[in-house]
Amino acid sequence: MHRGHQLRLEGITHRFGEFVAVQGIDLDIAGGEIIALLGPSGCGKSTILRIVSGFISQTQGRVMFDGEEVDHLPPNRRAVGIVFQNYALFPHMTVRQNVAFGLEAQKWQRDRIAPRVDEMLSLVHMREFAERMPRELSGGQQQRVALARCLAVDPKVLLLDEPFGALDKNLRLDMQIEVKRLQREYGITTILVTHDQEEALSMADRIAVMSRGCIEQVSSPTEIYDQPATLFVNQFVGTTNIIPGELIESDATACRVRLVTGETLEATSRPGLHAGAKVVVSIRPEHMRLQDEFVPNCMRGSVKAVLPLGPYVLYEIELGAGATIKVSAPRRAAGDSLRALGQMVHAAPAKVAACLVFPSQ
């Protein structure tokens, strides 16, 4: 299989009239890599895909495939495959005709088209459905056909715009595995747009988290989760507790923060933040433990809510000064007793590395 084409976005800015939809996007995607664009609705994800595919031309910046600028190429000459959220199968054509469409468009020889269509349909396990119309297929089947249609013409880059949004949860998981398999098998460079963080975390080699038209961080899934560059990334990916406070001392690796609750907490230091700075401390619910007795470096509070969520229990703890935090505790054995409402507990971070500080906004 081929190695995949390298894709590079350089200083891409796009304005719709006065409105800046994306700004200063720099992104290097290696051949065969799958990168997820993750961000809230309206942050410019689809706009980036439309720029890469040539449907809109950016106000500024360059798009390059394998080091060659493609900005002058119209969408039908870019060799970019797109799978749309609604699959966009041609409703008046059979599955076979849908898959053959791109091959005909690219002037494949007649006698080579049918075998190629069969090959692609087998690849997505849809061979027996070749003569059906799209409306006679389920959502997942339609998506398989859309993928086959797209991969048949051997695009340089594959763009997936919220491809699993319309599928129910189980099917979504199946299709995610399927798409990832095809992507690996073909070694095709892929951009996956999603606002589902789990999807991004599970499918992508790297994730670019976007907010309001800018990329906040591009990193591997674990790094995004464990070492978020900004508070936005921290809050958008996974859930976290935010407690305001003030930095009292800071060295190269660790720092101490006086929280609004009066307690002090040790946290991982962040370059550029010095003693006296107003900060927020962020700790994920699963990175805390509840204890009965006081330990250094903890927060005292009372249990306000108990939500048993199967494999773990989510506690809501009311600290002083109006702050509440969530702590999730794994259930080790069936019949573990839960903590009672109103009980006084101490919430302690499992590790200093689990406590992050960010400048307060």
Add this chain to the structure above:
Amino acid sequence: MSQRKQTSDWEAQSVPLIFGVLTTVAIVFLIAPTLIVLVTSFTDSQSLKFPPEGLSFRWYLALLDADQMQRAAWNSLVVAFWTTILSVVLGTAAAIAMARSRNSWIRVADALFMSPLVLPALAFGFAALIFVHQIGFRPNIPFLVLGHVIVCVPFVLRTTIAALSQLDSSLLDASYSLGASWWMTFHRVTLPLIGRGIGAGAFLAFMASFDNVPVSLFLADERTEVLPIHLWQQIETNLDVRTAAVSGLIIIITLILMIIAERLAGLTRQLR
């Protein structure tokens, strides 16, 4: 409480009642004249009296020898044919251009194209006649067709724009991204998907041209009489029963065409 319940019951019943009555009235006024003409056309007497005393096909058979009427019908068909062709080509092209553009002048163009529907056709016919004379021509068939096109294009335009607005733009994007040219996208994706809309518009345009009086009145030359005007003159001068037979024929043919169109393309759905 019970009072309120009563009111809502009354409302619940009165609304369908009112609509039911209105619908019945509309249907009666629409269908009754049609039925009367149809029945009258089968009369065996010399008069257009309703109800006829006896029934026969004699007036339909008489149409076989009605040379003048046949010529008028042929003229009308030819004019309607060309009008439909031109309306479809121009209307579809305009609809596609207008649907693609987000420019504000598009609204002006849309209003302009649609104006023949609201503008009195009589005024337009008269104005067109003056215009034709101004540029140094006499009324003839090409000008007649042109005049008809102007009043018939709105039908094609409306149905095509409606069909285009139903067309998912991601289908076009998908087509381009697969490497298709504009032309391939147009004739393999766009056209098949808006075809029914265009077809519905074409049907309306054909019918509108076929029974158009106001424009034909001014733009037909002396030698090319069109059917509706010919019928009018026959009625006016000698209460010719053959006109009823022609009307009956038109009604029957139209009904058949509508049924076919409904079967093939769901005509009424396209008109909504």
